[in-house]
Amino acid sequence: MIRLLGGLSALLLSLHGYGHAPDETTFARLSKLMEAAPDSQSLNLQRAALQIRSGHLAEAEQDLAQAARLGDSRQTGLQRGLLAMARSDHHMAIAPLTDYLLVHPDDPTALLNRARARTRSGETEAAWRDYEAFFRVSSQPQPGDYIAAATLLDATGDTEPALNLLDEGLTTLGKQPQLLRMAIELDQRLGRLSAALERSSALGVLLRHSGDWALTHARLLAANGQGDERQQVLERARNQLRNLRPTPARQALLARLEQALSRRAAPLPG
Amino acid sequence: MKNLIQLLAALALLQACTTAPSAPSPCTGQSTPTERLFLQQVTATSAIIRWRGEAASVCIGQSADSLTQRFDASTVNGHMTAQLTGLQADTRYFYAIGGAGTTDPSFTFTTAPEPGQVPADGNTHIWLLGDSGTQTEQFMGRFTHPGEAEIVKQGFLKYNADQADNEPVDLLLLLGDNAYLEGTDAQWQGAYFDIYPKIIRSVATWPTIGNHEMGAGPLDVCLFRPMPQCEEGPVMMAVGGISESADPASYDSNGDGPDEGGLPYLSIFDLPSRGEAGGVPSGTEQYYAFDYGNVHVVSLDSQLSNRDDAQRRAMRDWLVDDLSRNTLDWTIVIFHHPVYSKGENHDSDVEQAEIDMRETFAPVFEDYGVDLVFNGHAHSYERSWYLHGHHGKSDTFSAAQHAELNADGDPAIGQGEESYQQISSGSGKDDKAIYTVAGSAGKADEPHPCKEGQRLGCTLPDWLMHPAHRTFDPTVSGARPHGIARRGSVVVDATAKTLTSRFIDEHGEVLDWFVIER
Numbered sequence: 206m207i208r209l210l211g212g213l214s215a216l217l218l219s220l221h222g223y224g225h226a227p228d229e230t231t232f233a234r235l236s237k238l239m240e241a242a243p244d245s246q247s248l249n250l251q252r253a254a255l256q257i258r259s260g261h262l263a264e265a266e267q268d269l270a271q272a273a274r275l276g277d278s279r280q281t282g283l284q285r286g287l288l289a290m291a292r293s294d295h296h297m298a299i300a301p302l303t304d305y306l307l308v309h310p311d312d313p314t315a316l317l318n319r320a321r322a323r324t325r326s327g328e329t330e331a332a333w334r335d336y337e338a339f340f341r342v343s344s345q346p347q348p349g350d351y352i353a354a355a356t357l358l359d360a361t362g363d364t365e366p367a368l369n370l371l372d373e374g375l376t377t378l379g380k381q382p383q384l385l386r387m388a389i390e391l392d393q394r395l396g397r398l399s400a401a402l403e404r405s406s407a408l409g410v411l412l413r414h415s416g417d418w419a420l421t422h423a424r425l426l427a428a429n430g431q432g433d434e435r436q437q438v439l440e441r442a443r444n445q446l447r448n449l450r451p452t453p454a455r456q457a458l459l460a461r462l463e464q465a466l467s468r469r470a471a472p473l474p475g
Numbered sequence: 476m477k478n479l480i481q482l483l484a485a486l487a488l489l490q491a492c493t494t495a496p497s498a499p500s501p502c503t504g505q506s507t508p509t510e511r512l513f514l515q516q517v518t519a520t521s522a523i524i525r526w527r528g529e530a531a532s533v534c535i536g537q538s539a540d541s542l543t544q545r546f547d548a549s550t551v552n553g554h555m556t557a558q559l560t561g562l563q564a565d566t567r568y569f570y571a572i573g574g575a576g577t578t579d580p581s582f583t584f585t586t587a588p589e590p591g592q593v594p595a596d597g598n599t600h601i602w603l604l605g606d607s608g609t610q611t612e613q614f615m616g617r618f619t620h621p622g623e624a625e626i627v628k629q630g631f632l633k634y635n636a637d638q639a640d641n642e643p644v645d646l647l648l649l650l651g652d653n654a655y656l657e658g659t660d661a662q663w664q665g666a667y668f669d670i671y672p673k674i675i676r677s678v679a680t681w682p683t684i685g686n687h688e689m690g691a692g693p694l695d696v697c698l699f700r701p702m703p704q705c706e707e708g709p710v711m712m713a714v715g716g717i718s719e720s721a722d723p724a725s726y727d728s729n730g731d732g733p734d735e736g737g738l739p740y741l742s743i744f745d746l747p748s749r750g751e752a753g754g755v756p757s758g759t760e761q762y763y764a765f766d767y768g769n770v771h772v773v774s775l776d777s778q779l780s781n782r783d784d785a786q787r788r789a790m791r792d793w794l795v796d797d798l799s800r801n802t803l804d805w806t807i808v809i810f811h812h813p814v815y816s817k818g819e820n821h822d823s824d825v826e827q828a829e830i831d832m833r834e835t836f837a838p839v840f841e842d843y844g845v846d847l848v849f850n851g852h853a854h855s856y857e858r859s860w861y862l863h864g865h866h867g868k869s870d871t872f873s874a875a876q877h878a879e880l881n882a883d884g885d886p887a888i889g890q891g892e893e894s895y896q897q898i899s900s901g902s903g904k905d906d907k908a909i910y911t912v913a914g915s916a917g918k919a920d921e922p923h924p925c926k927e928g929q930r931l932g933c934t935l936p937d938w939l940m941h942p943a944h945r946t947f948d949p950t951v952s953g954a955r956p957h958g959i960a961r962r963g964s965v966v967v968d969a970t971a972k973t974l975t976s977r978f979i980d981e982h983g984e985v986l987d988w989f990v991i992e993r
Contacts, residue, residue, distance in 0.1 A: 258719060258827060314722055344724045344737060347780065348758045349789035378758030379749040382796045383789050411755060415799045449802055450898065450993075452844040452905045454795075 246275040253284045257291050265291075279304040283315050290318065295325035311342045317350065324353075329361045340373075348374070348383050355387055364391050382411055389421070398429045416442045416458040423465060432469060439466050501545035502534035504574025511554075511668040512572065515745045516765070517679040518752050519564035519587045523745055525554045530573040533557045539569040539580040552742035553660075564589045565768075584677050585643070588768035590753055591803060593971050599770050600642045601967040602631060602674075603809070605650035605851025608666035608687065609917030612655035624670050624917040626981045627962050633983030634966070644678045646767055647671075650851035650913060651685025651778070651811030656715030658688035659728045660739045666917075680744070684761060684778040685811040685851060688740045689718040690727045721783035723761065746774075755797040762790055764797045770969045771803040773845075775810035777832050791835050798843035804993060805969050807847045808840060813912040817869070817941040817957070818853020819920040819934050824868040837866050837908075844905045846897065846974055846991055849965065851914035856978050857944040857958040858987055859910040860886040861895045863902075865943055872942045879907060888945060889989025897974075897993040909989065910943070911965065911976065912958075919953070919962040951986065959986055 239248045249272035256265035265288050272281045282305025289298035302319040309315060316339040323332035336354040340346055351374035358367035371388045375381065385408045392401035405422045412418040419442030426435035443462045446455055507530035515523040524533055526548075536542035548557040562568065565588040571578035588594050607627065609620035635641055654662040668675070691714055718725070723738040736742060747763045750756035754764025754773070761776040773794065780786040798806065814833035816823045823829040829852075840848060841863050861879035865872050878886040879895060887893040889909070898905050925933035939958030947954040953961035963980040977988040 254719060313724060314720065343722075345722075345741075345759070347761070347786050347789065348793070349780075349783065349785035349787075352789060353785045374758075379756055381756050381758035381793075383792050384758070411750065412796055413800045415796075417796070417799050450844065450905050451903065452842060454799065454842040454844075456904065458799075 244275055246272045246280065249275060250281060250284055253281075253288070257284065257288050260291070262288060262291055277308070279308045282306075282308075283312070283318075286315070286318055286322065290322055295322040298322040299326065299328070311338075313339055313343045316342065320357075321353070324357050329357060332357055333361075346374070346377065348378060348381055351378070351384055352387060355384075355391075359391060364395055367391055368395075380407060380411060382408060385411070386421070389425070393425065393428070398425065401425055402429060414442070414445075416446050416455070416462060418442075420458075420461060420465060436466070436469070500543055500576055502536075502542045502571070502574055502576040504530075504532060504534070504571075506571045506575040506578060507573030509572055511664065512672070513668070513675040514584055514677070514679045516747055516752050517584060517587060518765070519589050520560065520562050521751075522559045522562060522568075522584060522586065522679070524548075524557045524559065524570065524572070525551075525745065526572055527554055528572070531555065532574040533559075533570050533572050534574045534576065534578075535559060535568045535570045537566065537568060539578050539583070542569060542571055542576050542578060545574055551745065553736075554743070556745065562586050565592070565595055581673065582676065584679075585645070587645075587766070590766045591769055593769050593969075594645065596642070597970055598642065599645045599768055599969040600639070601646045601648060601770075601807075601969070602644045603648045603650060603849055603913060603965040603967065604653065604916040605849070605912075605964075606652040606685070606854055606914035606918070607649070607670075607916035607964075608652055608654040608658075608662065610655075610670055611662040611665040612917075620918045623962060624666065627916045627964050628670065630962075630981035630983045631964050631966070631979055634977075634979045634985070637983060638985070639966070644674060646770075646772070647674060647678050647680045648772070648774075648807075648809050648849070649680060649682035650809055650849055651683050652687040652716075652851055652914070652917075653682065653685065654739075655687050655917070657691045657728045658685075658715075658726075658739055660736075660743065663739060663743055681765065681772060681774060681809075682740065682744055682746075683774045683809050683811055684738075684740055684776050686716040686718065686778055689716075689720070689723075689738065689778055690734070691715045691717070691730050718778075719782060721779050721781075721786055723779055755793065755800055757790075757793050757797075762793070764801075766803060768969075769804040769971065771801045771806045773797060773806070773808045775808060775832075775836065777810040777812040777828055777850075781812070781828055781831050781835075787831065787835060791839065794836065794839055795843065798839065798845065801844075804971065805847075805974050805991075806843075806845045807849065807967065808845050809849045811850060812852050813850035813857070813910070813914075814848070815859055815865075815869070815910050815941050815943045816850070816853045816857055816912050817937050817939055818855050818857070818912065818914070819938055821853040822935075823941070824870075834866055837910075840908045841906050845908050847967065847976060848908055848910045850910070850912050851916075853912050854914045854918050854920045855912070855939055855955075855958050855960045856915055856963060856987065857912040857939060857941060858976075858978070858989070859943050860945055861889065861899075861907045861909055861991075862943060863899075863907045869941050869943065874942070877943070886945070889991070894990040894992050897991055909976070909991070911978075912944075913963075913965045913978065915960075915962045916964045917962075919960050921960060945987070947987075961986065 249268045253265045253268035269281050269285055282301040285301035286298040299322050302315050305315050316335050320332045320335035355367040355370045368391050371384050374384050385404055389401045389404045402425050405425050409418050419438050423435045423438045439462055446459050509526035509528040512526040532545055532547045534542035534545045546557045546559050548555040564586055567585045569578050569583045607624045610624050612619050654666040725733050726738040728734050741760055746760040747765055748757055748760045753766030757763050761780050764773040780790045812828040812832055813823055814837050862877055865877035874886045881887040881893050889895050899907055922934050925935055939955035941957050944957040953959050961980050963978050966977045968975045974991040977985045980986050
């Protein structure tokens, strides 16, 4: 007992010194803790999570197998799902994530990951149901979540629902360039040029009519038969860029603008 | 006669004007004490004042003796919040919580200059604090770093009095880990509100999320130490700073599962997700940008958004949009996990969050004209050469290839004749940045070499030896070949032509500095 307490003291000192250590250090910490407590499911799960994140997948599998023997195996489902996804075996990730969701039905991390696993496995309808559930339970959905879900819908031909989702995201998060860009692209694909141009004008305000925005907007204007306006937008962007401090990005953009300006918009048919 | 009548009429009108009763002042309340009081999002035309306490309004004015404008407050995330609008740029305001007509003149703030303009005094004075939250750090019920953040603050105040003419701070930037160990609301009170009360009520705080803002992971103490309580079930011990989650709703302060209120950082701070302060709207308070005069500042999220591929990609795309739009003189980026570091327990060759930030974001910084990048996480000071194109591990760094060189072919130090030029003479472009790790505003790591096979809680032989960082004179106390193990904070001064960064130790001494000119 004295030896164990002495060991515990050393471990706690290590934990304190650790505070926030890199994964390599955390392995050492967890491994020592697991030597002292080989029957801890939570420690096995924690170490498996770190192994997965660091790419040590075989070791993670061993920890997860041990964790499954030490308690309710469904509790290991989230990490088993993440392990399968780390191996790009997305289909294999679905079952363990489903197990985990039986115990934790509103867990946003599990829902989001199952949505992604189902997307990669081609189970698009089920994936979308997971995204719907995720958006219902997530208190702080992020821009990347809306884009991933809208991309899924669009890929299955549900462009209109994808647009609706992006609009929902724009309402929840406020006007935001990544969601607006995708909405513009989808509007354009649906042939709604005026809607795309309207969104693009709003994006232009957000981005203070930056050179990048000008290129996109000019393409829309050309598609809408507004060749003169296209030219004006590109010229304004070029002139603005010429007066700014040169950066690699601005120089590359300037070259693209010059190239675009050298081509007049194609004449309208008929 | 006609002229006389007109004169009399004018005099009568003048008298009427001067004696007419003015509208009653709306500021007739009582000045009311608060539990915490701080400023957020001070722009050229607006500001947010937040506090905890009974008062439900604030009065402001341009004289402490005459507050004439009243703003009502509402409760937002557990704080009274007053949105002040219609303010004048670069103007000093006084305020009283509770709506009194006069105030102690120390309750004051100055609005930002118009975007693109320098402040009236010609300089934006910025104070940066990395890993300052140690006042609340405990180990087995004992406070382990009491008073250390205060010492660093006193060092800054001494520097400011002795060498900076007591210039008021314009911006306070937090580099993460500003409330140890789990970032609870109570820890924010002890490590932030109680340590910097006079500063944060006069200047806006702009934070970023560190690993210690994101709570704890659970461990069962009963597994190691049987106790009577263990008969009733596990006794969980929380270990702060180990969360790997990308979801702020998973915030767990004590190891027993997600807290109902979510991440305290997001409740305490009111950050511009919708472009309220001049940056491109991000749609999330986890990363954002703002303008202050001729300085553009971006706060990225290396703790949460960086953990998830889709979120990281969205943050990267947003950053490109934000920097593409930015035309201000200087650009500063802050986030917690350093892209180059050989700090104790934090190696940017090993730690995934640091690798992801370096590989995904450093190329954007260089392509889009970022000047300075500040991080915390490692409890020491490391400052890079003027870099371009080094996005791999430390053993791939080549000074000749990646650093601005002086006339002798050595990396330029950034001082005197070797001051850096924003537009590099070599490339003719603004394509380089300085990366600073400044995580010692609450504690500094000390040398205690690892024994054979030990990698935990000790200093490895390559401690503070990242070659992308500048070299230091080994005779300086605390100096290592490429870093300094001393407590301190950073001050940045931005004028129209120069951007100067200084590392200030706890005695108010400048241990490193460099200048970028434009």
